Amino acid sequence: MxxxxxxxxxxxxxxxxxxxxxxxxxxxxxxxxxxxxxxxxxxxxxxxxxxxxxxxxxxxxxxxxxxxxxxxxxxxxxxxxxxxxxxxQTIPFETVRNILETCRDLGGVDNIMLDDEDGFYSLHENEEIEEFVGMFHKRPKVFTYDQVPSSAVLSLMIHSKANRRDIYTSLHEKFGADAHFTYFKEYPWIEISNFSxxxxxxxxxxxxxxxxxxxxxxxxxxxxxxxxxxxxxxxxxxxxxxxxxxxxxxxxxxxxxxxxxxxxxxxxxxxx
Structure with missing residues (x-):
């Protein structure tokens, strides 16, 4: 009982x-x-x-x-x-595409990770992505700035060792009305999700x-x-x-x- x-x-x-x-x-x-x-x-x-x-x-x-x-x-x-x-709750496709284009133009981005219900994608296969490999128990699919790999992105993560605060500020000022941003003091990734x-x-x-x-x-x-x-x-x-x-x-x-x-x-x- x-x-x-x-x-x-x-x-x-x-x-x-x-x-x-x-x-x-x-x-x-x-x-x-x-x-x-x-x-x-x-x-x-x-x-x-x-x-x-x-x-x-x-x-x-x-x-x-x-x-x-x-x-x-x-x-x-x-x-x-x-x-x-x-x-x-997914991030609108146009918002994802615009954020990726802005990251490319800003520079200073070490890696970007996207995920949907089927798995995850990364801009590069480098050391920054290894923690996610451990979480998903699979390797990511690699994508480019010019091609959004999924129309149903749930989360977008941006890694930058040198310019994280500046990148966060620029992206939040430009897309803060379109997506939800989280900046971690100790964690080297910027987290972006659906605005709501x-x-x-x-x-x-x-x-x-x-x-x-x-x-x-x-x-x-x-x-x-x-x-x-x-x-x-x-x-x-x-x-x-x-x-x-x-x-x-x-x-x-x-x-x-x-x-x-x-x-x-x-x-x-x-x-x-």
Whole structure:
């Protein structure tokens, strides 16, 4: 018999990197046990990450797989870990083409990565793309500036070691009304998605599907792509290792992710 929670929170939306995962990019024993205890109490556990679904399945599939999963920083929602897509928001084709043309003219771009529901594409096969090879478990298809490889691009990532801030500023000024931009202080990629796509919007969509109010859910994360989700949740939690701008919108701060901060704070809130 499932034990139902008396806690006012019915769901927890969980970022992966820098939140649930440790330095080795795996879920530690205490965090995994915490998730299983939440599920046993009837709490919905929704992973919400910038990673593609293939990577989430590899990392978290053995821990929990029955609730929706938000991937690509909100561009996709899957009904369950191994279920079909629930919602997908693509970047308009013309916007993608114009961004690529502008990147070519600006210069200073080391690589560009695009992905759709079938896989991912890169401008070059170089070292910057290797982390995505590990996430997708396949090699990318190579494209050129002159040819947009897909008409259904979910996410566009731009890598620049030398001019990332300048490239971000130029692109955001020109296309900020057409797409959603995320700039990470430590992560060397600029993330671009559909204008109406972010983790907060996708969290709201999942809540509507389950009949939850936003004040009945918790969101926990550490990065710039967690801002909207943490700000919108009834209880927004920033990790101790989170960016200061993330901590500024959070209701409370958990310990560092290397100290099992996720489990520490959720165990306290739910009395696990």
């Amino acid at each position: 499932m034990l139902m929670t008396t806690n006012p929170y019915k769901a927890v939306f969980i970022d992966l990197d820098g939140t649930l995962l440790n330095k080795q990019s795996v879920v530690g024993e205490r965090n995994a046990a915490c998730i299983k205890k939440l599920v046993a109490k009837g709490v919905k556990v929704i992973f919400s990450t910038g990673r593609p679904i293939e990577s989430v399945r590899h990392i978290c599939g053995a821990i929990h797989q029955d609730d929706p999963v938000i991937t690509l920083s909100g561009s996709m929602i899957h009904k369950t870990m191994f279920g079909s897509p629930m919602k997908a 796509s972010n983790k907060g919007v996708s969290m709201t969509h999942v809540c509507e599907a389950y009949g939850f109010q936003l004040d009945e859910v918790i969101a926990i994360g550490d990065g710039a792509n967690d801002l909207e989700m943490i700000a919108a949740a009834g209880l927004g939690i920033a990790m101790g290792n989170a960016d200061e701008e993330v901590k500024a919108v959070a209701d409370r701060v958990a310990p560092h992710h290397t100290e099992d901060g996720f489990a520490v704070v959720l165990e306290e809130i739910f009395g696990l």
